[in-house]
Amino acid sequence: MMDFGELRRILAAFEREGVRYVLVGSMAMAAQGIVRATRDADFFVAPDEDNVARLRRALKSVFDDDPNVDEITAADLGGDYPAVEYTPPHERYSMDILSRLGEAFRYEDLEAEDVNVEGVRARVATPRMLYRMKKDTVRPQDRLDAETIRTRFGLKDE
Amino acid sequence: MGVRKFRSVEEMKGQPPLRPLDPENLRIACALSSLEKLAPVRRSPGVRKFRSVEEMSRQRDRNAAR
Numbered sequence: 001m002m003d004f005g006e007l008r009r010i011l012a013a014f015e016r017e018g019v020r021y022v023l024v025g026s027m028a029m030a031a032q033g034i035v036r037a038t039r040d041a042d043f044f045v046a047p048d049e050d051n052v053a054r055l056r057r058a059l060k061s062v063f064d065d066d067p068n069v070d071e072i073t074a075a076d077l078g079g080d081y082p083a084v085e086y087t088p089p090h091e092r093y094s095m096d097i098l099s100r101l102g103e104a105f106r107y108e109d110l111e112a113e114d115v116n117v118e119g120v121r122a123r124v125a126t127p128r129m130l131y132r133m134k135k136d137t138v139r140p141q142d143r144l145d146a147e148t149i150r151t152r153f154g155l156k157d158e
Numbered sequence: 159m160g161v162r163k164f165r166s167v168e169e170m171k172g173q174p175p176l177r178p179l180d181p182e183n184l185r186i187a188c189a190l191s192s193l194e195k196l197a198p199v200r201r202s203p204g205v206r207k208f209r210s211v212e213e214m215s216r217q218r219d220r221n222a223a224r
Contacts (some may be wrong), residue, residue, distance in 0.1 A: 001195065004188040030187030033176035037190045039199060071205040081207035083214040091201045093191070101211055115179045124179070139215055152175065 002027075002041060002093045006062070010041075010095075012120045013058035020046040021055070022112040024125045024133060025096070026145070031115050031124045036147055040094045044125075046107040047077035047099035054095070063088045072097060103134060127153040 007027075014021055023031065025042030045055055059069045065090055073100065077084060077099040085142040087094040100106045111129040115122045125133070127149050135146035135158070164170045176183050199221055208214040 001192045002188045004185045007184060007188060027184065027187060029179075030183050031179060033178040033180065033183055035176060035183055035187050035190060037193045038187060039194055066203075068204045071207075080209055083208040083211045085206045085208070085214060085218075087201045087203050087206075089203045091203055094201055096211075096214065098211060107194060114180065115181055115184075117181045117184060127178070131164055138212060 002038070004051050007041065008117055008120055010058070011117055011122045013061050014043075014055075015121055017058040017061075019054045019058050022107070022108065022110045022123045022125050024069050024098070024110075024130065028125045028130055029145060029149065032127050032130065032149075032153075034145075034152060040096060042096040042098060044098045044101075044105075044107055044110055045077065047074055047082075049074040054079060059086065089125070103135075103137040105133060128155055131155050132158065 011023075013019075022028075022044045023041070024044045025040075026036060026038035027041045029036070030038065045051060052072060056072055060066060063069065068089075069086070072084055072086060074075070077097070082098060082100040084097045085094050086097060106131050111126040112123045113126055115124050130150045131146050131153075134142040134149070137143065149155065176186070201221070206217070208212075208217065
């Protein structure tokens with residue numbers, strides 16, 4: 001269960017530390033106006049050492065210096081583990097930290113735009129980007145999401 | 159608003175779509191996430207690493223099914 005105040009604190013910490021990230025997944029769909037029940041937040045990040053260090057600092061500042069955050073490394077994200085799940089100590093939700101999606105998407109490939117969340121600048125994937133990311137996955141929910149995005153934003157079938 | 163009557167379902171307009179990039183959308187999404195209380199997911203704190211998003215999704219689906 002995601003708390004809006006905490007989500008805003010995470011986004012504020014990302015902004016303060018200069019994390020290069022894009023909000024993707026169902027929370028990004030929500031930001032784009034397609035809201036459905038979701039359990040977590042997904043962040044696509046640049047997997048270089050500097051950025052992942054910024055990410056760790058940001059998360060530690062929100063989650064009371066949680067030592068588990070140190071296990072999020074650039075070596076993993078840029079190497080064999082492009083998908084990392086972090087669950088904060090309170091266990092109310094988890095966040096997915098992604099550095100690539102198959103061979104098709106890397107951080108540099110993402111189209112994003114800003115949303116102002118009560119004074120905090122958040123980077124959110126564009127509808128077209130979300131559509132592309134979801135349309136060819138194996139999960140039925142993703143394909144359903146893709147069709148919803150395509151219809152809502154009048155996107156051409158790709 | 160009181161009672162409104164329609165001659166067909168087609169006449170009934172649904173809620174207008176939410177405006178893209180309205181920060182209020184995130185607040186709504188977070189409020190909806192409280193529905194998880196109806197079917198809680200077991201989580202444990204920490205970091206888990208996956209070789210792909212698909213592997214991560216499969217693990218999540220297994221956790222949700224427990």
